[in-house]
Amino acid sequence: MMEKTDLAAVLAVARGEAPADIVLKGGFVFNSFTGEWESGDVAIAGATIAGIGSYSGQKEIDVTGKYVTPGLMDAHLHIESTMVAPRELAKILLLNGVTTIFADPHEIANVLGCAGIELMLAETEDMPLDIFFMLPSCVPATDMETGGAVLTAAKLDPLISHERVLGLGEMMNYPGTICGADAVLDKLALTGCALCDGHAPGVSGKALNAYLAAGITSDHEATTADEALEKLRRGAYLMLREASGAHNLLDLLPAVTPLNCRRCCLATDDRHLDELVSEGSINYLIEIGVAHGYAVEQLLQMATLNTAERFRLYDRGALAPGYKADICVFDNLVNFQPQLVIKNGAVIVNKQKLLWQSPPLLSAPANTMRLENVHKQQLQIPARPGKKARVIRIVPEQILTEADYMLPEVQAGFVVSDTRRDILKLAVWERHGGNGNTGVGLVHGFGLKRGALASTVAHDSHNLIVVGADDRDMLAAAVALQEVGGGLAVVADGEVKALLPLPLAGLMSDQDTEFVQHKLQQLHFWAAELGVPENVNAFNCLSFLALPVIPRLRLSDKGLVDVDQFALVDLWE
Secondary structure, three states: OOOHHHHHHHHHHHOOOOOEEEEEEEEEEEOOOOOOEEEEEEEEEOOEEEEEEOOOEEEEEEOOOOEEEEOEEEEEEOHHHHOEOHHHHHHHHHHOOEEEEEEOOHHHHHHHOHHHHHHHHHHOOOOOOEEEEEEOOOOOOOOOOOOOOOOOHHHHHHHOOOOOEEEEEEEOOHHHHHHOOHHHHHHHOOOOOOEEEEOOOOOOHHHHHHHHHOOOOEEOOOOOHHHHHHHHHOOOEEEEEEOOOOEOHHHHHHHOOOOOHHHEEEEOEOOOHHHHHHOOOHHHHHHHHHHOOOOHHHHHHHHOHHHHHHOOOOOOOOOOOOOEOOEEEEOOOOOOOOOEEEEOOEEEEEOOEEOOOOOOOOOOOOOOOEOOOOOHHHHOOEOOOOOOEEEEEEOOOOOOEEEEEEOOEEEOOEEEOEOOOOEEEEEEEOOEOOOOOEEEEEEEOOOOOOOEEEEOOOOOOOOEEEEEOOHHHHHHHHHHHHHHOOEEEEEEOOEEEEEEEOOEOOOEEOOOHHHHHHHHHHHHHHHHHOOOOOOOOHHHHHHHOOOOOOOOEEEEOOEEEEOOOOEEEOOEO
């Protein structure tokens, strides 16, 4: 609540009896409630919008002919997926007009448990970007993988009362939710837990009824317009996602109508740093939608007021009296790169220049790379003559996979990578010091002709995942990441060609954006040199091949996972 004296000052400005601190003069002002563009000034008193109309101020900024909107919001993302620390990410998002985000820290929680969540809360204090959190509901996501932590309802309970924790993050255990598993119900029943985000790919009919009846009120995993409409009809907020690996926005926008659009939000989910820098964040999603003929007013509602109301934050999302002065100014309604960004009543971006300098990291966890000895026997797959193997098939530009059955290449009694048919070995090493498991499988569609790629960004348990054209390079890539505490690596001919260390839990860099971006460029260059096609985002694709809650076939440290059956299955048909 605003202090009495501050409120009195706002009211005096609103009445026109006192000058505003800042007035944006002469712009087209977006009304989030009605979808209209109004001509008028925006008067700011302190951190609050005092009024829309004709005002004077101590500082007046001419925005004549420009478009003034509320600060943008991202309804669902994982900070860790950007591979930079929160303070570094904040710089990028503010430059793109994003002033509020809703993050699920389940990536770092899968490595460090509650300590990882507490680290993220500490790192995001006192920033000009508002970062709210949804507590990870599924650590681990399933019992078919080995993570670094197990978060029960009892462990989560002390965190639910934090002022920036709003509820439970994406409930990936949809089978457990639907059947009413005790552990799931305990989490849903956490005292004060008013909100729960969903994660229910392909769930439909009575199963969807049961899932939503549990109190889950959103979903970001729809991939078709029909799926999106069914979830909207059953009362879920629809989060339209455009991530680095899952490009769903244009498939879902046909489901959005003037009658249902207020139940729709925009989300980036897992978006890599290089794309955030080159393309943008939520502003990029708006740009895509506008370029394909969708109404900018609906898209702006999805990116502002709708998201605020979904998370029951009634102090933002609109340019209206009494609302938080989080504001973007755009030159046009084609290219959504803000020229001016105001956060809490202060200019934070001016002429695409950031006026905030982030302090250094507050703390960093110890090395989380507790990998057992890596050796070639772990990669061996004894052949079964005449038997077909289950092969994970990549679906370009999606995180869904398909299951194929193929005769593998065999040499000296063991299965080997077959670059001619693009059937490559895939391995997942448990790296949390738990059991030393190694799961080995096959993947089709990656395109590597030689060498290997490795990553400790491997959703959601973030074990070490490696794909390669030969065992030697796969082992060399694994060892390279073992030595630097996790990260991303490209190896060819036994030599490390590109390497990005991620010392913060094997997920994030402790360096600035420019350093990480440079390393990513090197990694992508070498991935392409080794054969990865243009329509495959190599490391993003690799990171999801271990995720056992997205259909259809995945690989964990425990072996091959058939997500449709929600069970471990044999490599051989």
